[in-house]
Amino acid sequence: MYFAVITILPEMFTAVSEFGITGRAVQNKQVTIECINPRDFTTDNYRRIDERPFGGGPGMVMMAEPLAKAIEYAKSQASQHGCATDAAHCPVIYLSPQGGTLNETKVMALRQYDAMILLCGRYEGIDERLLQRYVDMEISIGDFVLTGGELPAMVLMDSVIRRLPDVMGDAKSAEQDSFVEGLLDCPHYTKPHEFEGLTVPEVLLSGHHANIAKWRFVEQVKRTKQRRPDLWQQFTPNAEQARLLKKVKDEIK
Numbered sequence: 001m002y003f004a005v006i007t008i009l010p011e012m013f014t015a016v017s018e019f020g021i022t023g024r025a026v027q028n029k030q031v032t033i034e035c036i037n038p039r040d041f042t043t044d045n046y047r048r049i050d051e052r053p054f055g056g057g058p059g060m061v062m063m064a065e066p067l068a069k070a071i072e073y074a075k076s077q078a079s080q081h082g083c084a085t086d087a088a089h090c091p092v093i094y095l096s097p098q099g100g101t102l103n104e105t106k107v108m109a110l111r112q113y114d115a116m117i118l119l120c121g122r123y124e125g126i127d128e129r130l131l132q133r134y135v136d137m138e139i140s141i142g143d144f145v146l147t148g149g150e151l152p153a154m155v156l157m158d159s160v161i162r163r164l165p166d167v168m169g170d171a172k173s174a175e176q177d178s179f180v181e182g183l184l185d186c187p188h189y190t191k192p193h194e195f196e197g198l199t200v201p202e203v204l205l206s207g208h209h210a211n212i213a214k215w216r217f218v219e220q221v222k223r224t225k226q227r228r229p230d231l232w233q234q235f236t237p238n239a240e241q242a243r244l245l246k247k248v249k250d251e252i253k
Ligand SMILES: COc1ccccc1CNc1ccc(C(N)=O)cn1
Pocket: 095, 096, 097, 121, 122, 123, 124, 125, 126, 139, 140, 141, 142, 143, 144, 145, 146, 147, 148, 149, 152
């Protein structure tokens, strides 16, 4: 997958492109991340990308023209990578508090694209006319305001990359088991057996895989009910899960 990131702080993106599972995906060429700085598309000597807002008020607004040129360049780069650059194949996504909130469903949907262009705002935001003309989708990572769209862009990239085929190996296959979607995760334990007087639930040491899967599912259900009743409300068990829920219904009260 090809990610073009429009940002005035490209150095930030080494956090995704050079470390961890996302860094390895870039190294393995499963993912390409190209940062494009709108300052490179300015024409004045000061390389201006922001100006005072019309109508007055605090702060600065990012100007439309340098961003428009940067987006056009990103589209030409995406097509160089063999990606179709219409909105259906390569959406321009603006990270902003005004967007629809990112969740696992949206992450799974984003995997369908060959490429995406992520637009990172700073200051008070971006000239509305740029958004009107160029932005296909506005996404928020939550109801809070940050100093820029770069961290949300990295959160989005991380969540999509980890879900690409062949990126997560065995961990992904573990995630594939049928109990995960829509429930919080179960507790995890590893060595040593005892930590500050605390031990490990016996079932996890039993080697009895069916009982271990059942225990994990019950823990996921209990946690989801306790911590996120809203998620529990939406949870629609599949046949296997419904069968198991019936069997354990007194355990999960
Ligand atoms: C004042 O900042 C802005 C104002 C308008 C747009 C973008 C920004 C950049 N900041 C962002 C971006 C995204 C999120 C999010 N919740 O996804 C939070 N903050």
